[in-house]
Amino acid sequence: MTKQIPQQLPQLGAALLSGLIFGFGLALSGMLNPARVRGFLDIFGHFDASLAFVLAGAVAVSTAGYALSRRLKAPLLDDAFHIPERAAIDRALVLGAALFGVGWGIGGFCPGPGVAALALGLPAAFVFTAAMAVGVLAHDYWRRDRGPAIERAALAVEQADA
Amino acid sequence: MWPIYLQSLAGGALIGLAAALYLLVDGRIAGAVGIFAGALQGPSPGFWRNLAFLAGLILGPVLYRAVFGAFPAVRIDASLGALALAGLFVGFGARLGSGCTSGHGVCGLARLSRRSIVAVATFMATAIATVALMNAAGIP
Numbered sequence: 001m002t003k004q005i006p007q008q009l010p011q012l013g014a015a016l017l018s019g020l021i022f023g024f025g026l027a028l029s030g031m032l033n034p035a036r037v038r039g040f041l042d043i044f045g046h047f048d049a050s051l052a053f054v055l056a057g058a059v060a061v062s063t064a065g066y067a068l069s070r071r072l073k074a075p076l077l078d079d080a081f082h083i084p085e086r087a088a089i090d091r092a093l094v095l096g097a098a099l100f101g102v103g104w105g106i107g108g109f110c111p112g113p114g115v116a117a118l119a120l121g122l123p124a125a126f127v128f129t130a131a132m133a134v135g136v137l138a139h140d141y142w143r144r145d146r147g148p149a150i151e152r153a154a155l156a157v158e159q160a161d162a
Numbered sequence: 163m164w165p166i167y168l169q170s171l172a173g174g175a176l177i178g179l180a181a182a183l184y185l186l187v188d189g190r191i192a193g194a195v196g197i198f199a200g201a202l203q204g205p206s207p208g209f210w211r212n213l214a215f216l217a218g219l220i221l222g223p224v225l226y227r228a229v230f231g232a233f234p235a236v237r238i239d240a241s242l243g244a245l246a247l248a249g250l251f252v253g254f255g256a257r258l259g260s261g262c263t264s265g266h267g268v269c270g271l272a273r274l275s276r277r278s279i280v281a282v283a284t285f286m287a288t289a290i291a292t293v294a295l296m297n298a299a300g301i302p
Contacts, residue, residue, distance in 0.1 A: 008210060008211065011187075011188050011211055012210055012211055012214040013214075014183065014184070014187040014188050015184065015188055015211045015212070015214040015215040015218065016214040016215065016217060016218040017183065017218060018180045018181075018183045018184035018187075018188070018192060018215060018218060019180070019214065019215035019216060019217060019218020019219040019220075019221070019222065020180075020218035020219075020221050020222050020225060021176050021177075021179055021180035021183065021218075021222070022176070022177055022180035022181070022192065022215075022218065022219055022222060022264075023218060023219040023220065023221060023222015023223055023225075023226075024173075024176060024222040024223070024225050024226050025172075025173045025174065025175070025176030025177035025179070025180060025222070026173065026177065026219075026222060026223070027173070027222055027223040027226035027233070027234045028169055028172055028173035028176065028226060028234070029169065029170045029172075029173025029174050029176075029177065030166070030169065030170050030173065030234070031173070032223065032234050032236055033234065033235060033236045033237060034236070034237070034238050034239070034240065035236075035237035035238065035239060036237075038239070038293050041286075041289045041290050041292075041293040042290075042293050042294070042297065043290055043294075044290075044294045044297075045293075045294070045297050050166050050167050050170045051170055053167050053170040053171040053174060054170045054171070054173055054174035054177065055174060055267060055268070055271075056171065056174060057170070057171040057172065057173070057174025057175035057177070057178060058174040058175065058177040058178040058181070058267070058268040059178065059267070059268060059271050059272050060175070060178060061174075061175050061177075061178025061179050061181075061182055062177075062178040062181045062182055062268050062269060062271075062272035063178075063272040064178075064182065065178070065179075065181060065182020065183070065185050065186055065272070066182070066185065066269075066272045066273050068182070068186060069185050069186055072186070074189065075185065075186055075187055075188060075189030075190075076186060076187045077187050077188055077189075078188060078189040080189060081185070081189040081190075082189050082190050082191070083189075083191060083273070084191065084260070084275075084277075086260075086277065087276060087277065088277075089276065089277055089280050092258050092259065092260070093259050093260060093277055093280060093281055094259070094280065094281075094284055095255075095258060095259070096254075096255045096256065096257065096258030096259025096260065096281075097255065097259035097266070097280070097281040097282075097284035097285040097288075098255070098259075098284050098285065098287075098288045099251050099254060099255030099258065099259070099288075100251065100252055100255030100256040100259055100262060100285050100288075101255070101284065101285030101286065101287065101288030101289035101290075101291075101292065102251050102255070102288050102289070102292045103247070103248045103249065103250070103251025103252035103253075103255055104248070104251075104252060104263070104285065104289045104292075105288065105289035105290070105291070105292025105293045105296070106240060106244055106245075106247060106248040106251065106292060106296070107240050107244065107245045107247075107248025107249065107252070108238070108239075108240065108248075109245070109248065109249075109252070110194070110252060110256075110262050110263040110264075111194040111195040111198055111252060111253075111256060111262045111263075111264070112194035112219065112262070112263065112264050114249070114252070115194065115198060115216055115219050115220060116219045116220060116222055116223055117223070117236070118220050119220045119221070119222070119223040119224050119233070120223060120233050120236060122236065122238065123242065124238045124240070124242060124245050127242045127245045127246050127249065128245045128246070128248060128249040128252075129249065130246075130249065131245070131246040131247070131248070131249025131250050131253065132195075132198070132249040132250070132252050132253035133198070133202055133249075133253060134249070134250060134253065135249060135250040135251065135252060135253020135254035135255070135257070136195065136198065136199045136202055136253040136254070136256075136257050137202060137253075138250075138253075138254055139253070139254045139257035139258055140199060140202075140203070140257060143258075
């Protein structure tokens with residue numbers, strides 16, 4: 001594992017840069033402010049529409065990136081694109097999204113902003129992110145035998161390597 | 163600074179740029195909860211890449227402060243107990259539903275993924291209902 005790190009360095013650099021631009025964009029957009037996020041969700045009360053522009057701007061640029069990716073055989077630093085191909089709309093998708101929305105509504109934080117807000121040193125962000133980690137781990141433990149076949153195959157390859 | 167709508171639009175465009183960069187260079191979906199979960203799983207092929215992304219994510223607001231002189235204004239009304247509950251729902255739900263606002267929203271909608279369109283419509287609906295119920299009940 002450790003000896004793979006030097007070979008992965010450009011990939012890691014791209015991940016760091018992507019995360020940095022993402023986090024800067026979150027800070028600029030207002031998404032780090034739970035009061036504004038909850039204002040955006042408060043369509044029956046004091047609705048604040050400004051955050052709709054975040055999604056609009058993000059999806060517009062992301063759509064261009066995705067369109068470009070379809071003209072490439074592979075990404076710059078990997079052999080293939082790793083894009084989910086599942087198409088089934090199942091109970092897990094809908095139930096999971098529903099639970100996620102409840103949590104997003106309660107706190108005004110979703111995963112990216114929760115992590116990025118750690119930089120601000122607010123106890124609230126630490127509590128949220130720690131609890132989110134517990135939620136993720138609880139889910140992954142519960143569904144440890146039921147993950148998608150691709151993830152299981154990747155795990156099998158990894159264990160065979162080790 | 164500039165009007166709030168423009169700030170949101172520009173911030174959103176940067177988020178989209180980050181997602182495009184991660185896709186075109188590393189070939190992956192910039193889904194925050196998937197990356198967070200990958201970093202929690204410990205040693206795995208993608209562990210360091212996920213950790214690098216998360217490190218960048220935390221450095222983003224630090225860069226913002228270096229550019230604009232202060233962190234963005236933040237107001238949090240929810241109690242710490244409510245935020246703990248929120249975190250549990252967000253972590254568990256986003257994993258079960260295979261993504262969050264970034265994976266299904268920013269990336270999935272751009273791909274016109276049917277699963278993502280259903281997920282976004284679902285979590286927007288329950289988030290809006292949750293805020294409406296909490297406001298009606300007077301819970302901050």
